[in-house]
Amino acid sequence: MPGRSNQHPYGLNRNQLEQLSTEELEELLRLDFDAPKNNALSTDDILRILDVIEKRECSDQAENAAEVERAWESFQKDYMPTAGDEDSLHEEDAAGEIPREGGPAVPHRSPRHRIFRTTLIAAIIVLLSLMLAAQAAGINLFKLIGTWTEETFRLTNSMEAVETKEPTSSVNGSTNAVGSDAEIEYTSLSDALEDNGVSSDTIPSWWPDGFSLEELSVSQMQNSPIVFVLYESENRTFSISVHRVISRESDSTIYEKDGNEVIQYRSGDIIHYIMSNINTKQVVWVNDSVIYTISGQLTTKEIKKMIDSIYER
Amino acid sequence: MSVERPEDKELLDGLYHELFRKLFAYAKALLHSDDLAEEAVQDTFKIACEKINKMTGSGNPAGWLVTTLKNVIRDMQKSRQSLYYYMAHTVSFDDIPDIGKPDEENVDMLYHGLASEEDFALLKCIVLKKYSYLEAAQQFGISVEACKKRVQRIKKRLRENFEK
Numbered sequence: 263m264p265g266r267s268n269q270h271p272y273g274l275n276r277n278q279l280e281q282l283s284t285e286e287l288e289e290l291l292r293l294d295f296d297a298p299k300n301n302a303l304s305t306d307d308i309l310r311i312l313d314v315i316e317k318r319e320c321s322d323q324a325e326n327a328a329e330v331e332r333a334w335e336s337f338q339k340d341y342m343p344t345a346g347d348e349d350s351l352h353e354e355d356a357a358g359e360i361p362r363e364g365g366p367a368v369p370h371r372s373p374r375h376r377i378f379r380t381t382l383i384a385a386i387i388v389l390l391s392l393m394l395a396a397q398a399a400g401i402n403l404f405k406l407i408g409t410w411t412e413e414t415f416r417l418t419n420s421m422e423a424v425e426t427k428e429p430t431s432s433v434n435g436s437t438n439a440v441g442s443d444a445e446i447e448y449t450s451l452s453d454a455l456e457d458n459g460v461s462s463d464t465i466p467s468w469w470p471d472g473f474s475l476e477e478l479s480v481s482q483m484q485n486s487p488i489v490f491v492l493y494e495s496e497n498r499t500f501s502i503s504v505h506r507v508i509s510r511e512s513d514s515t516i517y518e519k520d521g522n523e524v525i526q527y528r529s530g531d532i533i534h535y536i537m538s539n540i541n542t543k544q545v546v547w548v549n550d551s552v553i554y555t556i557s558g559q560l561t562t563k564e565i566k567k568m569i570d571s572i573y574e575r
Numbered sequence: 576m577s578v579e580r581p582e583d584k585e586l587l588d589g590l591y592h593e594l595f596r597k598l599f600a601y602a603k604a605l606l607h608s609d610d611l612a613e614e615a616v617q618d619t620f621k622i623a624c625e626k627i628n629k630m631t632g633s634g635n636p637a638g639w640l641v642t643t644l645k646n647v648i649r650d651m652q653k654s655r656q657s658l659y660y661y662m663a664h665t666v667s668f669d670d671i672p673d674i675g676k677p678d679e680e681n682v683d684m685l686y687h688g689l690a691s692e693e694d695f696a697l698l699k700c701i702v703l704k705k706y707s708y709l710e711a712a713q714q715f716g717i718s719v720e721a722c723k724k725r726v727q728r729i730k731k732r733l734r735e736n737f738e739k
Contacts, residue, residue: 288604295605305638312597320596330595333613340709340719341617343624
């Protein structure tokens with residue numbers, strides 16, 4: 263139930279949520295909803311977000327109570343099944359995943375999925391911070407500079423405008439303008455990147471043996487495409503997130519990290535920021551208005567080799 | 576199945592009053608419509624009535640309701656998209672200059688024979704005007720359940736016609 267604790271075990275806490283605007287929180291919910299599977303947010307996360315939204319939007323308690331009462335009466339009159347009703351309202355059974363019996367409201371997932379969820383939630387918050395800050399002429403992402411403390415890594419923007427092109431994607435002969443609500447299913451990461459205006463030569467061509475593509479999705483958030491791919495091996499996962507920023511302004515973006523040192527690794531004349539958080543490693547870099555993030559159970563050596571593979575083609 | 580046991584009724588009443596605003600806010604963020612959002616929440620609680628043992632057995636009724644609401648919203652979107660798909664593909668594309676805005680007069684004529692005038696008026700409310708089933712039911716003076724069944728029957732005819 264919402265409000266049970268202030269700190270969520272996967273990293274979402276009330277203080278962070280309250281710093282986001284209602285619009286940002288709603289975008290977070292939409293992004294989670296659109297994720298094809300392994301949704302990043304647990305039902306407790308969602309309820310916690312909704313709790314923050316509700317407190318902001320329902321300041322008039324009497325009006326709120328009256329509205330709920332009206333809906334309750336409508337439910338009883340128009341929707342509540344009566345004895346003898348056999349047919350479901352729905353063409354398909356909508357009852358979904360049942361949280362485990364008697365336990366806390368945490369979906370039953372394997373430890374590696376839990377770790378991956380931590381990373382994905384962090385990535386979503388990062389993307390939201392980037393995408394949903396003040397709208398303005400544009401941003402030169404080359405000017406994003408990394409700074410960090412013991413607990414956070416921050417990309418700070420120097421606020422320079424840059425002209426960007428608006429890509430369109432073409433799949434099966436139909437044109438899908440970036441920013442439409444249509445979701446296209448891809449089977450190839452290269453296709454997903456190219457269709458969204460990102461060269462497939464800008465992602466690693468090497469990664470450790472034994473990983474296979476588990477999930478690939480493209481989301482559209484306020485005209486900015488996000489390509490997300492998850493690779494899994496028998497006992498490890500890692501993800502690559504590619505966020506093509508079309509025309510945004512951002513003051514700064516915060517990544518959660520642990521107390522270990524941030525490694526600045528230069529390759530291809532680009533600085534890659536390698537950091538750790540609990541038992542995952544993450545690398546973030548910016549190239550030509552695209553923010554790249556790789557997260558997962560990888561070693562620093564593996565991450566460096568993956569980075570080098572981008573520029574050794 | 577209806578909710579018969581007093582303790583179940585009490586549980587449902589409590590959950591509804593505690594969670595309606597939250598679930599509504601969630602549905603509205605995804606559906607961008609107050610009426611559709613409310614319908615999604617009402618349908619979610621209808622399922623809760625039908626499967627109250629599953630909900631209580633989950634140990635986390637609030638989480639169960641959120642998950643069910645998610646599935647209801649997906650179901651709503653899929654159902655409305657497929658209705659629109661059958662409508663759009665039953666009509667010649669030459670008669671629809673912009674696929675996003677079907678010409679209602681042409682659609683009326685071309686659909687003649689597949690649905691009665693009233694049935695088609697109902698379909699237009701749901702698909703083109705994006706009414707909730709409750710709004711459409713109120714306009715046509717029928718129950719929400721009857722409204723859904725009528726739309727399902729029309730959809731079945733359109734699908735059969737499409738598959739010919």
